[in-house]
Amino acid sequence: MCKAVAQAIKTDLIRKTDPVGQNSQKKPETIFALSSGAGTAGVAVVRLSGAHAFAALEALSGKPVPEARYAALRLLTDGSGARLDQALVIAFKGPASFTGEDVVELHLHGGRAVVAGVLEALDKIQGLRPAEPGEFSRRAFDNQKLDLTEAEGLNDLIHAQTAAQREQALRQMDGALRDLYEDWRGRLVAHLAHLEADIDFPDEDLPEGVAGAVRPNILSLKQEITQHLVDGRRGEALREGFRIVIMGEPNAGKSTLLNSLAKSDVAIVSDEEGTTRDAIEIQLDLGGYPVRLIDTAGVREGQGAIEQEGIRRALARAEEADLRLVLVRADDWPKVPESMQKWLDEKALLVITQTDRREAASGETMFHVKHDELPVGIIGAASVSAKADHGLDELFDTLTDHVRDAMAPREVPSLTRVRHRRALEDAVEHLDRFDQNAGMDAVLAAEDVRMAARSLGKITGRVGVEDILDVIFSDFCIGK
Numbered sequence: 264m265c266k267a268v269a270q271a272i273k274t275d276l277i278r279k280t281d282p283v284g285q286n287s288q289k290k291p292e293t294i295f296a297l298s299s300g301a302g303t304a305g306v307a308v309v310r311l312s313g314a315h316a317f318a319a320l321e322a323l324s325g326k327p328v329p330e331a332r333y334a335a336l337r338l339l340t341d342g343s344g345a346r347l348d349q350a351l352v353i354a355f356k357g358p359a360s361f362t363g364e365d366v367v368e369l370h371l372h373g374g375r376a377v378v379a380g381v382l383e384a385l386d387k388i389q390g391l392r393p394a395e396p397g398e399f400s401r402r403a404f405d406n407q408k409l410d411l412t413e414a415e416g417l418n419d420l421i422h423a424q425t426a427a428q429r430e431q432a433l434r435q436m437d438g439a440l441r442d443l444y445e446d447w448r449g450r451l452v453a454h455l456a457h458l459e460a461d462i463d464f465p466d467e468d469l470p471e472g473v474a475g476a477v478r479p480n481i482l483s484l485k486q487e488i489t490q491h492l493v494d495g496r497r498g499e500a501l502r503e504g505f506r507i508v509i510m511g512e513p514n515a516g517k518s519t520l521l522n523s524l525a526k527s528d529v530a531i532v533s534d535e536e537g538t539t540r541d542a543i544e545i546q547l548d549l550g551g552y553p554v555r556l557i558d559t560a561g562v563r564e565g566q567g568a569i570e571q572e573g574i575r576r577a578l579a580r581a582e583e584a585d586l587r588l589v590l591v592r593a594d595d596w597p598k599v600p601e602s603m604q605k606w607l608d609e610k611a612l613l614v615i616t617q618t619d620r621r622e623a624a625s626g627e628t629m630f631h632v633k634h635d636e637l638p639v640g641i642i643g644a645a646s647v648s649a650k651a652d653h654g655l656d657e658l659f660d661t662l663t664d665h666v667r668d669a670m671a672p673r674e675v676p677s678l679t680r681v682r683h684r685r686a687l688e689d690a691v692e693h694l695d696r697f698d699q700n701a702g703m704d705a706v707l708a709a710e711d712v713r714m715a716a717r718s719l720g721k722i723t724g725r726v727g728v729e730d731i732l733d734v735i736f737s738d739f740c741i742g743k
């Protein structure tokens with residue numbers, strides 16, 4: 264392919280698939296905020312970013328800015344000369360900084376009066392203003408220091424509560440998702456170049472069959488994306504918490520089981536039917552993985568409007584669950600209440616409760632469930648007695664193993680947000696249309712590939728994301 268044709272195709276592809284003028288040429292204001300946690304602490308960090316950051320440090324300290332990336336001790340004062348703090352200060356010269364701009368960090372003593380005094384002094388310096396939530400990270404994105412997946416990984420790391428959440432966030436911050444999605448996007452753009460060549464330069468001396476040769480490659484890439492989507496919500500569940508819903512008829516022992524697993528009196532326990540009217544949710548850490556354990560109202564024909572609403576919500580939670588603990592009283596076993604039978608599927612763990620009553624009534628020394636009595640298709644079964652403290656440790660271990668298997672990291676990084684999933688689904692839809700148009704209309708086929716590439720670019724922020732940036736970065740804390 265001649266150089267002129269190749270350059271023309273490259274220019275056309277950039278115009279059609281990449282953003283134009285995403286970054287404003289206007290120099291942004293200098294911002295400041297408390298980047299460490301609020302409240303009394305040994306050390307508090309105030310961050311500044313922007314063109315006036317160094318001048319602000321000189322105004323507070325009365326001394327020149329120290330050499331970049333070297334800590335220096337400075338006495339900080341306000342505009343009237345009143346002492347604020349003896350602080351360590353560090354300067355980062357842009358673009359070699361988190362935001363890509365000139366950045367200053369003030370490492371203060373963490374008393375409330377110290378922090379408040381420094382923030383007040385900064386607010387009085389011309390050209391400075393308090394930062395909005397996520398504005399430092401937004402500037403890092405605007406200056407191409409982070410892509411959107413890395414920024415989201417940073418936010419996930421700040422909010423991580425378990426070891427597995429921390430590891431997933433660090434992996435995403437390191438660019439695992441970016442590399443995967445940009446690889447797919449780059450391959451699509453390369454294939455698109457051949458399709459465009461056949462359309463835009465039909466009279467040029469191009470190799471025969473170029474456009475036809477890319478079709479199997481594009482369909483193979485579509486299969487990779489499809490496989491990535493079929494992940495059982497692994498990454499999203501790790502971010503949000505694996506949802507385990509406890510369900511059963513009234514007085515099946517749901518709230519008692521919740522309290523036992525939580526090792527705390529979270530829910531009210533009573534022999535009166537209908538005690539639990541609304542879902543009660545607690546957070547657990549099972550083997551380093553986040554779990555949302557949800558107790559629900561007993562399922563029966565509601566006796567009133569409030570209880571009926573509670574049952575409706577219980578069934579809705581059961582539909583959304585990653586795992587359902589379906590409780591059946593030992594006195595009723597092996598009969599399963601009709602209201603519970605439909606929930607015994609591949610997401611269900613059958614839990615036989617109150618086994619101490621069955622043992623007392625029958626004289627059995629130890630209640631056990633026979634394998635041939637179990638419904639087909641369920642994950643398994645457990646038998647417990649909270650009163651006798653029987654079977655709870657085994658159930659806890661079973662749940663931990665199941666959660667670990669469901670959310671264990673894979674070699675290929677898992678998608679972590681609904682936003683990613685929707686963009687990938689859009690890309691697959693465009694590639695499906697490409698397959699339909701490839702043998703009929705070359706122009707439409709090329710447009711389908713272009714739109715698929717744009718969908719992938721939206722995940723990392725390469726194209727068309729202005730409408731969602733505010734939503735993404737507003738979820739950050741103010742100093743980040």
